[in-house]
Structure formats: C-alpha cells, structure tokens
Amino acid sequence: MIDDYPKAMALLRKMEAQLPIPARPTAELVSAMRKHHGVRLARDYALQIKSVLYAGDEGGIMCDVTPPGMNPTLCSLTHISVDSGHLLADEIRAYQEARSNKLAGSHQSRKPTSFALRPRKKHRR
Helix, strand or coil, rough: CCCCCHHHHHHHHHHHCCCEEEEECCHHHHHHHHHHHHHCCCCCCCCCEEEECCCCHHHHHEECCCCCCCCCEEEEEEHHEECCCCCCHHHHHHHHHHHHEEEEEEEEHHCCCCCCCCCCCCCCC
16 A cells, blocks of 8 residues: 555545645646646746545545646646645645655565576687
C-alpha cells in the first residue's frame, strides 16, 4: 500500500473544509501541462484547489486546479505546492513526502535484482 488510507481520508476531509486552497504548480505539473495540453504555466502561477477526491491507492489525493478559461485539470496533490502559511501546509507536505518516498521505493522493487547473463568466452585467433 502506498497511502495510509485513514490518514489520507482524514487529510482529504480537512482539505474539503478549507476549499479553495491557494497553490502553485511544481515543475512536473508545468511540464505535463505543456506536453499534454499545450498550456504554458509559470512556476509561480497562482492556482486554486477547487475540489479534492481520492483516486485510490494508485492515484492518491487528486485536486481540481482548473485555471480560468481552460479545460478541466486534475492533478495529484504531489504535483502542487501549497503556501507554507496555509493551515494545512505541514500536513499536506508530510503526505506529499510520504507518498513520493513510497512511490520511489515501489519502483525500485520492480528492478531486477540479478541477471542470468554469462560473460562471452574469448575466442583465440
């Protein structure tokens, strides 16, 4: 499991009570918006988290950060930055770090641990 489900749901409920939440895109979100939607956002572009939902253990907490006049945009909470002065900033940051660390660890476990290759024999000429 990537998320601690009870903690994730508790954070989701707290976030719902604080909506809208001011946020900024991370470099990953800026890159994805440019690549997949042709939208150029600056790293300091002011976003608003308008709604949140839980997309299961694979998706985690998702946020509607649709900029005015653009197509609906959902992104993972791990791809936005919340102002450090916000009431939930520390809790959100802790969730983001824990989820990112577990995701990084889960990808490592998919790598092969050994190879069955044998070195080539040298041919004498």
